[in-house]
Amino acid sequence: MDNRTNLDDYLAGLGISDADENAPPPPTLEMSAAPLPTLEAAHEEPRVVLDRFLKGLTARIDPSLTYEIHEAEDALEAEINGEAAQKLAGRDGRTLHAIEVIAYTVLAKQAGRSDLRVRVDVGGFRRRQADTLAKLAERLAVQVTKSGEAHELQPMPAADRRIIHMTLKEHPDVMSESVGEGAARRLVIKPRHG
Template sequence: MDNRTNLDDYLAGLGISGADDVETPPPAPEVAAFPASVAEAVPEEPSAVLERFLQGLITRIDPTLTVQVREGEDALEAEIGGENASRLAGRDGRTLGAIEVLAYTVLAKQAGRSDLRVRVDVGGFRRRQADTLTRLAERLALQVAKSGEAHELQPMPPAERRVLHIALKEHPDVTTESVGEGAARRLIIKPRHA
């Protein structure tokens, strides 16, 4: 079972063609040791599917990058590390978001698990972003508590809204609410006792 073949199959199934000029390392010995019929008969753990997909993807981008997958409370969490990992996040985390969508799609298709959430971080980008959003939430909560008036934020992705909701969940003076639909969905911070 060759990582390149599997990645090409994943990408082709998503309507994306792979680059033919990129060399990939030979398959790991433990993967090559299984005959195809045995590998197909044994259902694969979702974390193994995710790790294999991400490893194949990052090998094509930068072979020096590493990937670690672990099972979190409510999602499979992957950390891509290495000297140039943070560049993989892309502008405003867009590339990282695309990687998460691809990873979720592969997981749903290959492991039959569309119920699992997937979170991918590269070089601590998501962690830094969450810290920044948490500080913003605390600053806006103070402003709303002082003024007594709600503050509506610009539309933002679900993961970012979730960070703000969690940051202010236990706040004694404010509460949060998401309003709107789709890409226009935004968060409102309001006084708790209004």
Template sequence: MDNRTNLDDYLAELGISEADESVTPPPAPDTPVSAPALDTAGDPRTALERFLRGLMARIDPELNVTVRETEDALEAEISGENAGRLAGRDGRTLGAIEVIAYTVLSKHEGRGDIRVRVDIGGFRKRQADTLTKLAERLAIGVAKSGEPHELQPMPAAERRVIHIALKEHPDVMSESVGEGAARRLVIKPRHG
């Protein structure tokens, strides 16, 4: 741990001084705080794209953002040489960016009805491919043994990938069981 005792010295090392005009002092305790408007005239795709471009400009200006509308969601792709690292361990940073992006649309644009999916450097696609292959392997095992297989708890998006992969499988079916963070997927024989 750093043994600095003087906050001013620490801030000076970061290039921030008390006289730095770019640092905005915090508002008075009784002052209402509002987020800056994105000024996108009600276009959620533009609002999402503007937000993500601003965020990526602060993280790594070399990253590119593209947003497209699908029939059920807005899908953003963040790409660039260092994009893969931004996804974070197990996609945690990616998940956080996705939640923040949804919150921006919901709170600032009043569009909580729109689903937001973000992929960074193809992470979600690779993850979906891995989960699909896992589903196929487990389906073979369940079909052979006749015994159900219960997976560890996983997020809804990951369960959905497996449900879709097994939807048309002739020998097995999948269902989600449990509540909240403990919700998990069970693969079981279709007949019997």
């Protein structure tokens, strides 16, 4: 069996492919893992769909992982915990972002809710990242206030830019704005007056 077939089978098990769901999973997956969502489960409650997705994901990655799902106004938020949870963040949160994209895709397809966002945190990674970005924003605000010159940051994801914007929203001496397009979009912190 070639790698493409294995990938199709795996994606079918996640509910994001039209491949035959009765095909055997790739050999690297444990056969005892919890079943994943199927295509026939269309338009279920979003929380049920996300729960089933996370149950299958965590069972296949590390059965000792646990998760909780909370409903926010515009999103479903999940927190994955356990000894191996930190590893799920990946380098610069890339693996975590991929998990969110797949979870959103499954939710949109099976619950028919492309308007509902999915936010996933693993072992408090996002919380720590938000604290780090807020502290960076405060340090840069002091620097910009002292120098009187604007400071341009490297391109960053929209969620990270939002944290900095919110941190500096009420700052009396500096303001922030996003500039650029697409993946090159970045923040500029500049003096509020002058």
